[in-house]
Amino acid sequence: MRRLHCLLAAALMLPVLALAEAGDDPLGSPAWLDLKPSFVGNARVVFDDRVKVSGPKIAEDSLNVPVGVRIEGLPDIERVLVVADLNPITKVLEFSPRGALPALYFRMKLQQASPIRALALTKDGIWHAGGIWIDAAGGGCTAPSIGRSNANWTATLNTVQAQAWENDQQSRLKLKIMHPMDTGLAPGIPAFYIEKLSLRDARGHEWMMLKTFEPVSENPVFSFDFVGRTPPGLVLSGHDNNGNLIHAKVAK
Amino acid sequence: MKLRTALLLLVFWLPLGALAESFDYRLSPYRVADDSYVFIGKTEDFTPANGGNIVNTAFIVTRDGVVVIDTGSTRRYGEQMRQAIAKVTPKPIIKVFNTHHHPDHFLGNQAFKDVPILALPATIAGEQAEGDAFANNVYRMAGDWALGTEPFPANQAVQPGHMTVGGHDLEIIGWGGHTAADMVIFDHTTGVLFAADLVFYNRAATTPHAVLANWFASLDRIQKIPFKVMVPGHGLPVMDNRAIDQTRNYLHWLDRTLRDAARNGAEMTEVLARPIPAEFSEIALVASEYSRSIAHLYRSYEAETLAPASH
Numbered sequence: 169m170r171r172l173h174c175l176l177a178a179a180l181m182l183p184v185l186a187l188a189e190a191g192d193d194p195l196g197s198p199a200w201l202d203l204k205p206s207f208v209g210n211a212r213v214v215f216d217d218r219v220k221v222s223g224p225k226i227a228e229d230s231l232n233v234p235v236g237v238r239i240e241g242l243p244d245i246e247r248v249l250v251v252a253d254l255n256p257i258t259k260v261l262e263f264s265p266r267g268a269l270p271a272l273y274f275r276m277k278l279q280q281a282s283p284i285r286a287l288a289l290t291k292d293g294i295w296h297a298g299g300i301w302i303d304a305a306g307g308g309c310t311a312p313s314i315g316r317s318n319a320n321w322t323a324t325l326n327t328v329q330a331q332a333w334e335n336d337q338q339s340r341l342k343l344k345i346m347h348p349m350d351t352g353l354a355p356g357i358p359a360f361y362i363e364k365l366s367l368r369d370a371r372g373h374e375w376m377m378l379k380t381f382e383p384v385s386e387n388p389v390f391s392f393d394f395v396g397r398t399p400p401g402l403v404l405s406g407h408d409n410n411g412n413l414i415h416a417k418v419a420k
Numbered sequence: 421m422k423l424r425t426a427l428l429l430l431v432f433w434l435p436l437g438a439l440a441e442s443f444d445y446r447l448s449p450y451r452v453a454d455d456s457y458v459f460i461g462k463t464e465d466f467t468p469a470n471g472g473n474i475v476n477t478a479f480i481v482t483r484d485g486v487v488v489i490d491t492g493s494t495r496r497y498g499e500q501m502r503q504a505i506a507k508v509t510p511k512p513i514i515k516v517f518n519t520h521h522h523p524d525h526f527l528g529n530q531a532f533k534d535v536p537i538l539a540l541p542a543t544i545a546g547e548q549a550e551g552d553a554f555a556n557n558v559y560r561m562a563g564d565w566a567l568g569t570e571p572f573p574a575n576q577a578v579q580p581g582h583m584t585v586g587g588h589d590l591e592i593i594g595w596g597g598h599t600a601a602d603m604v605i606f607d608h609t610t611g612v613l614f615a616a617d618l619v620f621y622n623r624a625a626t627t628p629h630a631v632l633a634n635w636f637a638s639l640d641r642i643q644k645i646p647f648k649v650m651v652p653g654h655g656l657p658v659m660d661n662r663a664i665d666q667t668r669n670y671l672h673w674l675d676r677t678l679r680d681a682a683r684n685g686a687e688m689t690e691v692l693a694r695p696i697p698a699e700f701s702e703i704a705l706v707a708s709e710y711s712r713s714i715a716h717l718y719r720s721y722e723a724e725t726l727a728p729a730s731h
């Protein structure tokens with residue numbers, strides 16, 4: 169069974185790579201050829217199954233669609249873009265896994281069915297792409313955030329909750345930041361979202377850098393993975409597009 | 421968006437043709453006890469092929485007239501239900517109950533506008549608040565079967581207690597867990613228990629408004645009722661506890677799986693990828709409902725694992 173599986177995979181690999189060289193898109197997205205230059209310019213893009221994107225087949229809650237990006241066995245990654253081709257705002261986030269593993273889990277707003285693709289840039293200037301389609305009922309981006317209807321949202325703005333799970337081999341840090349993450353697409357509510365997050369250890373060394381955009385869900389939750397235990401004294405810092413600062417100790 | 425609509429049309433155009441012209445649910449009442457009938461829905465999700473005939477609705481023919489329990493997913497369903505009841509009895513319909521505010525249980529209300537429609541207060545509030553969104557959603561999923569379907573919320577609040585209707589001693593019970601208010605009706609005269617969506621049988625339980633701890637408490641209380649026949653909200657009527665046990669076993673597994681995953685730091689997409697135990701493989705739609713339940717419930721389990729970080 170397993171062998172059959174591998175044979176099938178091998179048979180499928182060849183045409184996929186060939187398509188990639190021809191500039192076509194294995195996700196069959198109608199928008200990708202138009203979008204591609206704005207994200208990667210003229211650089212070469214290869215579709216690479218080491219770039220794994222996970223998520224539900226159908227978005228049950230279009231305001232909180234879980235997405236995981238995990239890259240295994242691809243060295244020298246400089247940064248990773250996550251793009252939702254058919255969302256009204258296509259760029260979801262970007263991360264640079266300095267010392268953390270090249271993996272990130274988050275939730276996003278999805279207005280309609282769309283490819284969700286991750287593009288990893290390696291030091292040689294090549295983009296490695298992977299992705300999935302997620303179907304959606306709609307309403308994710310033009311609906312006002314729920315926190316906005318709660319008068320107390322200003323009291324908790326940018327406060328952080330966190331937890332680490334670790335052993336000697338690996339660790340995970342999960343954190344939640346209270347923020348409306350307004351897209352600016354709901355009538356009368358301007359865009360208001362976290363723009364930048366960084367994880368640094370006690371000595372100031374950066375382990376993860378994250379740029380986030382409007383489609384990231386309200387009160388965002390992120391998970392980061394590390395080899396071995398979490399770096400000592402890890403601090404989360406960052407800001408939103410109104411200049412409000414985020415600062416919290418998130419690990420021992 | 422346009423492109424997708426075109427694709428959907430291409431996909432559904434061929435198989436729909438013949439069915440769609442008549443929009444006939446072919447409702448045929450199944451007699452479960454004296455005076456007591458059930459229209460048994462398919463154990464499926466809304467599709468353009470089933471038109472939303474995915475729920476059990478019921479009626480009791482009393483001395484003074486007919487009591488209807490839930491009205492189905494669309495205006496057409498409610499109308500056809502009424503025609504099918506008229507073939508069983510010439511008596512008028514005198515009361516309609518909505519067991520809870522989910523679309524498949526009350527969007528047929530339009531066909532019963534001339535009759536008092538009774539529901540628990542929280543159910544009426546839910547029908548008023550979410551009815552429009554539900555009607556749009558049914559139209560999106562079931563297609564033209566739902567044409568002309570508008571939410572018509574229940575118009576009479578009912579409190580739990582006994583009510584004698586045409587010689588039938590009906591006990592109206594207001595519990596919860598599947599939604600904020602789930603009505604169960606026990607007909608002491610016939611021994612038929614209309615459990616609505618607190619009990620699913622061979623169709624996976626749905627959780628968009630669920631609070632599992634309350635649901636477990638309701639199942640324990642249902643089990644104490646000395647029913648002869650139980651009509652679940654979805655799936656075949658039964659004469660013993662098998663449907664209660666199946667619903668409880670599945671929801672216990674769901675609760676345990678999500679709690680353990682959250683405590684271990686799992687992410688939602690990782691929980692989605694977990695296998696479903698073989699013991700549940702016979703239950704219709706178990707994979708898709710498990711996936712939906714993660715969206716409904718996982719974040720609340722996860723919230724319990726996160727602690728405030730200091731500045």
Ligand SMILES: [Zn+2]
Pocket residue numbers: 520522598617626653
């Ligand atoms: Zn229900």
